[in-house]
Amino acid sequence: MFSIGALSDRTGVKIATIRYYEDMGLLPPPERTAGNQRRYSQSGLDRLAFIKHARDLGFAIDAIKALITLHDHPDRSCAQANAIAQTQLADVQSKIARLRRLETELSRIATNCYGAGRAGDCYVLTSLADHDLCQTKH
Amino acid sequence: MFSIGALSDRTGVKIATIRYYEDMGLLPPPERTAGNQRRYSQSGLDRLAFIKHARDLGFAIDAIKALITLHDHPDRSCAQANAIAQTQLADVQSKIARLRRLETELSRIATNCYGAGRAGDCYVLTSLADHDLCQTKH
DNA sequence: CTTGAACCTCTAGTCACTAGAGACCCTACA
DNA sequence: TGTAGGGTCTCTAGTGACTAGAGGTTCAAG
Numbered sequence: 001m002f003s004i005g006a007l008s009d010r011t012g013v014k015i016a017t018i019r020y021y022e023d024m025g026l027l028p029p030p031e032r033t034a035g036n037q038r039r040y041s042q043s044g045l046d047r048l049a050f051i052k053h054a055r056d057l058g059f060a061i062d063a064i065k066a067l068i069t070l071h072d073h074p075d076r077s078c079a080q081a082n083a084i085a086q087t088q089l090a091d092v093q094s095k096i097a098r099l100r101r102l103e104t105e106l107s108r109i110a111t112n113c114y115g116a117g118r119a120g121d122c123y124v125l126t127s128l129a130d131h132d133l134c135q136t137k138h
Numbered sequence: 139m140f141s142i143g144a145l146s147d148r149t150g151v152k153i154a155t156i157r158y159y160e161d162m163g164l165l166p167p168p169e170r171t172a173g174n175q176r177r178y179s180q181s182g183l184d185r186l187a188f189i190k191h192a193r194d195l196g197f198a199i200d201a202i203k204a205l206i207t208l209h210d211h212p213d214r215s216c217a218q219a220n221a222i223a224q225t226q227l228a229d230v231q232s233k234i235a236r237l238r239r240l241e242t243e244l245s246r247i248a249t250n251c252y253g254a255g256r257a258g259d260c261y262v263l264t265s266l267a268d269h270d271l272c273q274t275k276h
Numbered sequence: 277c278t279t280g281a282a283c284c285t286c287t288a289g290t291c292a293c294t295a296g297a298g299a300c301c302c303t304a305c306a
Numbered sequence: 307t308g309t310a311g312g313g314t315c316t317c318t319a320g321t322g323a324c325t326a327g328a329g330g331t332t333c334a335a336g
Contacts, residue, residue, distance in 0.1 A: 003302095003313075003314080004313090004314070005312095005313060005314080014293085014294080015313095015314085016293075016294060016295080017292085017293065017294085019315095019316095020292075020293060020294090024292090033301080033302085034301095035300075035301045035302070035314085035315090036300085036301080036314085036315065037300095037301065037302080037313085037314055037315075038314085038315090046267070049267075049269070050266050050267050053266050053267075053269055054266050055292090056276045057240055057243060057244060057266075057276060058240055060291085060292090061291080061292070067262070067263065067266065070257040070260070070263060071257065071263045071266075071267065073257060074256060074257050074258025074259075075256060075257070075258065076256070076257045077253075077254075077255075077256070077257065078251060078253060078254075078255050078256060078257045078259070078260035078262065078263065079253040079254070081251065081253075081257060081260050081262040081263055082248065082251045082252070082253030082260070082262060083253065084262070085244060085247055085248040085251065085262045086248050088244055089241065089244040089245055089248050092237050092240050092241050092244060093241060095233075095237055096234060096237045096238060096241060099230050099233055099234045099237065100234060102195055102196055102230050103227065103230050103231060103234060105195060106195060106223060106226055106227040106230060107227055109223055110220065110223040110224050110227050113216060113219065113220045113223065114220070115215075115216060115217040115219075115220030115221065116215075116216075116217070117215075117216050118212060118213055118214070118215070118216060119208040119209065119211060119212050119213070119214045119215065119216045119219060120212025120213065121212075121216070122208070122216035122219050122220070124205070124216065124219040124220060124222070124223045125205065125208060125209045125216065125219055128188050128191050128192050128195075128205065128209075129184065129187075129188050129191075129209065131187070131191055138194045138195060141282075141283080141333090142282090142283070143281095143282060143283080152324085152325080153282095153283085154324075154325060154326080155323085155324065155325085157284095157285095158323075158324060158325090162323090171332080171333085172332095173283085173284090173331075173332045173333070174283085174284065174285095174331085174332080175282085175283055175284070175331095175332065175333080176283085176284090193323090198322080198323090199322075199323070
């Protein structure tokens with residue numbers, strides 16, 4: 001049995017976050033000592049590792065809830081898990097696409113300003129004031 | 139003079155967001171009609187366009203505040219504006235790098251699951267449960 | 277003068293945590 | 307067995323950048 005601190009050390013998830021996951025229904029309420037402290041079994045540790053891994057990959061809490069439900073019911077179809085992963089992948093890809101456009105624009109803006117002149121002549125500030133100077137949409 | 143709705147239409151910034159920017163000190167409080175409604179001048183419109191452009195590029199409210207201050211003081215050095223833009227660029231680049239790692243992992247996970255089998259055999263779910271199946275760090 | 281769209285303020289909710297207060301528990305050591 | 311001090315408890319409130327809604331007021335066209 002692990003205390004909440006031991007679980008935190010083993011998974012890298014902060015104590016407050018573990019309690020938060022319990023409140024959100026991601027982690028089942030663990031056993032308690034006579035003095036009301038949480039005590040986790042191996043399955044609690046496994047589930048927290050699952051959650052952490054999914055969070056690291058950017059899955060939202062609700063998506064993780066659905067994935068956990070499927071994980072707990074191995075006889076169901078995995079179509080939903082597949083759909084959730086595809087959605088997440090598409091989401092990540094569209095974020096990348098957007099950030100790349102921003103990167104293009106920001107690097108153009110930043111390299112045209114050497115930081116040595118007056119603010120009145122600053123390319124960073126003029127670019128922000130005049131959208132027409134931009135070369136991409138964002 | 140523009141009403142808040144006209145300003146919203148012209149910039150694409152929602153009315154509630156315009157008021158929020160005013161509360162945050164990004165937009166100066168505009169004139170008011172006898173009946174207490176906001177009326178903006180051209181300079182209010184220009185400033186909101188500046189803010190919107192900066193937000194679209196991902197600058198945080200505090201960074202935009204600093205940029206506006208510089209914009210209002212054209213005789214100051216533009217070193218700070220340059221630094222803010224460089225920081226924002228670096229931030230965007232590190233987000234891209236992280237998302238690309240996630241994309242690699244997610245597409246590996248998603249393409250190994252066809253959504254047709256049992257949840258118990260689902261590659262999405264097994265991968266989440268076992269970090270060792272991953273090929274990159276995240 | 278009326279009507280209805282636009283506007284006002286204020287509160288509370290979103291997401292995924294994070295920080296802190298004030299109190300209680302657990303365990304190792306003397 | 308007593309105690310010190312680190313771990314844990316619950317609860318509240320804050321983060322960033324908005325967004326939604328309630329309940330009331332104002333504006334402008336007809």
